[in-house]
Amino acid sequence: MLNLLSGDRPRSIILTLILLAILIALALAPFLFPGVRSLETAARICIFIVLAASYDLLLGYTGIVSFAHTMFFGMGAYGVALASTHMGRGYDALIVGSLGGAVLAAILALGIGLFSLRVRAIFFAMITLAVASAVAVLVSQMSWLTGGEDGLNYLIPRELTPAFRFGEAFGVKLTGKLVNYYVIFGFSLVLFLLLLRIVNSPFGRVLQAIRENDFRAEAIGYRVVWYRTAATCLSAAIAALAGSLFAIWLRYVGPDTTLSFEIMLDILLMVVIGGMGTIYGAVLGATIFVLAQNYLQNLMGVASEATGSIPVLHELLSPDRWLLWLGVLFILSVYFFPSGIVGRLRAGR
């Protein structure tokens, strides 16, 4: 087990229990929480764990601030969408689209990295912001290829769609959607373990050294720019693969679902709330965030009804104000857990 985690234990009993609970809940989600919405939430959690963890490789382990992570995510998603549109329904289209998206994302990251990582970090952040904005506009404008603002709908293998039915178990209908979920879950788990392996490898240690003192790492003999660029490429490729999974799950891609700056902020918050430079933080951050996005409104509806007799509180807890409370929750979590939830749990072990 420790080998599977690359020797990187959670180092806190509470954290271990939480992580195990999340793993079991995600592994058994279709049976524990039947229903379309809960399955949708579970799949999003899996995908965003990978996306946030890949961003943590960049931000938490290498100390690089990038605003282009959703662009790479989108490249993977559009890779699957375009391949499925042009090659037709089939697994070959999914594989070609996913690998093509990941390779292109890595190449673009290499270009951006070599162009801007030699200079100050803020310059890299600005370049990524500019490139990501340009790509988002380009995708919206090139409607002949990308479907523009409307995006693309495409067919995936029938075995991965709700139309494919193959029985019933534990009171749950076994459909292609379930197969699709386990494809998402399995690949997400593999990608997460791969990231854990990367950050705990000698390469990962050099990245941590660079984050802490780049000149010192250079003075030992490590070419900082190459390591930073390699981390950017790896992070981009994994983000693209997460995007491919998202596209396989949704069977639709559009600028709003894969390229928007809002998603970039979401990832940033997931990493910060979970705990930067921990990888496990991505699990907690993504789970809390996606759950809050999907269920906070419902929870507030219940709370609002329960406090119907109290005028001001009733208004404050109105489901329409869920975004306000989401913001308050984040401010409180950053205030009380400056090193993220994982950092706090590890410190208090």
Next chain:
Amino acid sequence: MSDPILRLSGVHTDIAQYHILQGVDLDVPRGGVTMLLGRNGVGKTTTLRTIIGHWQARSGTIHFDGADITAMPTASRARAGIGFVPEDMGIFTDLTVEENMVLAAISGPLDRKRLDWIFTAFPPLRTFWKSEAGNLSGGQKQMLSIARAMAEERKLYLIDEPTKGLAPAIISTMARALRDLKAQGASILLVEQNFAVAKALGDTAAVMEDGRITWTGAMAELAADTALQDRLIGLSMEAS
């Protein structure tokens, strides 16, 4: 006399708008300890940082082991055989002592024999091998900083004030470790404010004033001449 391991010729270095090194000429012989001495702010640290490449020389040349390294990137200088121990120690506090040492061995796994020698020189490093470096005391951090440079055999060691702010017992440990390193035939360029340590370790000395080397000679000669010390450094070694 053999060629020096390091030769600086007319090196000028600017930091922002300040002209710090104003034509440094310095030879560091192969084997032995060369002390780089001088008052605060005369450019000793900048000299070391220019040699390793943190600051680029505006003009002049730096030759290391016969090759011109003036325009070489810092990492290439390190891989060419220069070990650097900065004044601020520069250890990676988030990593363990072990990880710090493993990172320092750039050409392969840590050599067991060399590691044993390092443990003999700095016993606390064995004790705290698996601990985060950030949790070490100031003296232990300095030990790790020097041990990291010693993780592999280097042709030249640049060491910046290794005893600064340390307790006398730790200073003795440092001095003993550097003497061991010297006994193995290492070439060391050492900036040191503690004159007792300088006197005990130094074979040759170079004194800096206002960004230039103004005196070079045998350390023993400088140590014996209090008037010279007073004129060059402003302090008598006998007083320390």
